[in-house]
Amino acid sequence: MVHELDAKKGVTLNKELITLNFNAKDREDALRKMGAKLLKCGYVNEGFTEAIIEREKNFPTGISTKNMGVAIPHTDVKYVNKTSIAIGILNKPVTFQNMGSDDKLQINIIFMLAIKEPKEQLKMLQKLTEVFQDDNALEKIKNAKNELEVLEIMKSFLDN
Template sequence: MLKNMISEELIVLNVEASDWKDAVRKAACPLVNQGKIKESYVDGIIRAVHEIGPYFVLTKHVALAHSRPEDGVIEGAIGIATLKTPIEFGNEDNDPVKYIFTLSAIDNNAHLSALSDLAGLLEQQEFYEFLDKAKSAEEVMNYINAM
């Protein structure tokens, strides 16, 4: 379940970022700080974009930043970051990105139910409107817990 992989400590709102790399680093920072991933995992996300492009920009304005578990996953988690100013990631169909969900998955299966829950949220315009108005990580957790 999504609520089991997210906590208030993994949510940052209105992040200021200078470019896509800065945005990914700042979105992933709470996961590093909470011991969910190693810094090498963030490097893996950025390296993969250089190698194969912005594969994780899934839909309009949404990125699901992730890399391979062996790049430095310690524990499964999902972080949520909203950007104060949307950033170009190089995905002409879905740029600019305003919402970054950072996924750390310990294997190919453990996170699938959480991703299913997240996909359901990402289909709801109200979720984005809520994120745009949210003032605190606590508000976001309350919204997710109410699902």
């Protein structure tokens, strides 16, 4: 089993960045908790969490897939020390705004991106889009029993 994913593109995803049974009262609470985890692990700097909350207000990141809602909050590279992804699998969905409209979505999984190189952001979003289009993979992530299961699923998408 993989305990940490350090893909060829330089993204770090380890079990410390994955939260199963994630409790958040709302979008901002979820973003604060996930940002704090990235900060504690040294992947981002002090301004990251506030910047991501502010960006989400102006440029929403909610996405509706066939079976659930996902969100991909991210912000400027100047707040990032090392490229990584934090994943929060929510116990109860929280409301995000849809990326392409004013619609409100119930989000089940948050993929918080901390991207150090601007040119890598598009590549990462393309790889995550593959995850979002795979209903089976999303269901497996949502129902994972432990962080290592999530790492294994993500590895198949990020390591190619």
